[in-house]
Amino acid sequence: MRRISALILAFAVLAGCAGPKRLPPIVVEPEGPMGPGRAVPDLLGVGLLENELGVEIYAEGPAEVIDGHTGRTLLHLRQAGQRVACQRDGDTVVWRQEGHSGRAASVVLRPVDAGTRVSQGDFEYRGDFLVICSPVGRGLTLVNNVDLESYLKGVVPWEIGRHPAERLAALQAQAVAARTYTVSHWGARRNRGFDVFASVMDQVYKGSADEDEMCNRAVDSTAGLVMKEGGREIEAYYSACCGGSSSNIREVWARGARPYLGAREDGPDQSGQAYCAESRYYHWRESWAVGQLEEILHRTLPEFLDWVAASPARAKWNGPVFSPRDGSSDARQPGRLWNLEILSRTTSGRVGNLAISTDAGVYHVRGDRTRWVMPPASGNPFILRSANFDLELERDGTRLKRIATRGQGFGHGIGLCQTGALERASQGQDFAEILAHYYAGAALTKLAAGGKR
Ligand SMILES: [Zn+2]
Incomplete structure (x- = not known):
């Protein structure tokens, strides 16, 4: 019954009719009053491993081992799966590949063809690997340098799950929230040698092997879109289930107030209950x-x-x-x-x-x-x-x-409620409406184009 009414509502939205209790649409501002969107660096550094005694990496096709400081090519790897073992010795990275070895302050593994993935353990990734001496310990740190949009494809399915097409709007809202979070936290872990952790410390990222078609669609269809308030990307926190009302950030964390992160009722929906009320975490x-x-x-x-x-x-x-x-x-x-x-x-x-x-x-x-x-x-x-x-x-x-x-509820309850967003999508809201509820007052803006690899 709910599915049918959601389809009717979705049709009403597509047909341009105003549904019940519509929220004001967010305006996309490619060149808004704050000027053009901010340009982000071409590549994001994602910290995959930290303080490891040894790191073994390889590429799924031809690749090069490069000195990360000088940019000089140290070794050509002509076949897929040729493993490069790295260890730390003092302040240098010692690398070995069958009969070859050397040392450098940092080592990059870069595929010859940008479409080739790099691998470590059971995971594979788009982009390159960078191996450095951990600034916070005596081991090695493995960083995946990857463009923002590819990174998000390795984040969205792990943060909100895999869902059918009628819930695409929630995946799109999640993609925009994750992109905004990333941009506003870019470089926050610089003292550790990368930009963001690949874990719940920032956002869960598991590379390219288990991407999801619908999540990729959500990332591609919102490419470059972030939320801004007062000229800056917002702190787009999100959690699994708000339990009926989102948190005011100032009241739950030792942080200052953010106008777009206030306490708001998550509903009522068409059946009179909270949008996340059917969640198993409710x-x-x-x-x-x-x-x-x-x-x-x-x-x-x-x-x-x-x-x-x-x-x-x-x-x-x-x-x-x-x-x-x-x-x-x-x-x-x-x-x-x-x-x-x-x-x-x-x-x-x-x-x-x-x-x-x-x-x-x-x-x-x-x-x-x-x-x-x-x-x-x-x-x-x-x-x-x-x-x-x-x-x-x-x-x-x-x-x-x-x-x-x-x-x-489940989680801190700040910002987007994932189970609420999924239900809002089922009931026909588009991603801009979903974001307008959970980040009230924030505007959608397009980032200036970044590099892609
Ligand atoms: Zn909720």
């Missing part, structure tokens, strides 16, 4: 025996104290962290758990201030950090699904016995 429950949670808190509360102490901005954002029970209390030794209490909530209903009372004293944990302090006993996922939860405390007399959290 409702969840997690529980701990008191001894289990005490063991977890013994690890996570000191980690939380260290996290706050590592930055003045975090200390300011979190406010008072710990009130000792008496003069002999040690904040790093929480002891037994006495009580948990939600003292305040954010605009979107997430936990704003969680008081954790123990033998040592009372800890105050804010916003999204509550997820890190109370991870599931199973370790899966490795932090609590969301900060949008209620507490259920079971006591045996005055002593806590079991603690449960009953929550909604």
Whole structure:
């Protein structure tokens, strides 16, 4: 039934009719009031491996081993699969290929034909490989230098999944969000020798072997499109399921406000519920025996104290962290758990201030950090699904016995809600409408053309 109404609505959009509750369209600004879109470097450096003792790489066709600093060709590889083994010696990379070897400050493996892939382990990639001495350790770092659009084809299916054509608009919205995130974080990891991590530290990237036809279509059909606000690319965060309302970034992270990342209801949709309400993450429950949670808190509360102490901005954002029970209390030794209490909530209903009372004293944990302090006993996922939860405390007399959290959503809830976007696409919204909801006030802009390899 829903599928049929989505098709009718999709037809109405194609026919140019105004559907119910239409959002104002975003204007694409190739040469908008902020001037032409920003030009990005030809190649993005994606950090694949860091601090490895040894790295073995090869190409799927003829390639060259090049000195990364001088650009000089060190060796021609005429056949596919000829393996180049690299190791670190002091501040140089030592490379070996059958009877050949040499050393250089950095080594590049570049296919002769730009369409040839390079490989490491079970993964293959478009672009080149760069091997450098890890700036943050004693091993080697493997970087994949790749053009932005090819990179996104290795990101989108891992970040939002594989979906049929009627959900293409959500994949397009995801592609624009991932592209914008990349451009606004370009070079953020420069001290490590690359631009972005290939993991959840930035965005999951698994190269070219498992690309998805529909995701590639989403990347190609939105090529170069990013979102801007106030003349700059926005910080296009996204998460799996907002649980009914997105987060205001200022309330969940130790970060300043962003006008386009506020708390917004994700709906109601045509059936009167949140767009992400059918998500398997929409409702969840997690529980701990008191001894289990005490063991977890013994690890996570000191980690939380260290996290706050590592930055003045975090200390300011979190406010008072710990009130000792008496003069002999040690904040790093929480002891037994006495009580948990939600003292305040954010605009979107997430936990704003969680008081954790123990033998040592009372800890105050804010916003999204509550997820890190109370991870599931199973370790899966490795932090609590969301900060949008209620507490259920079971006591045996005055002593806590079991603690449960009953929550909604999966992820930090900032920006685009992936399951909400998929449902919006099914119900006929186009990608510009989807983005206009989750990043209110941001404008779509085309980047100046970058190089492609
Ligand atoms: Zn949602």
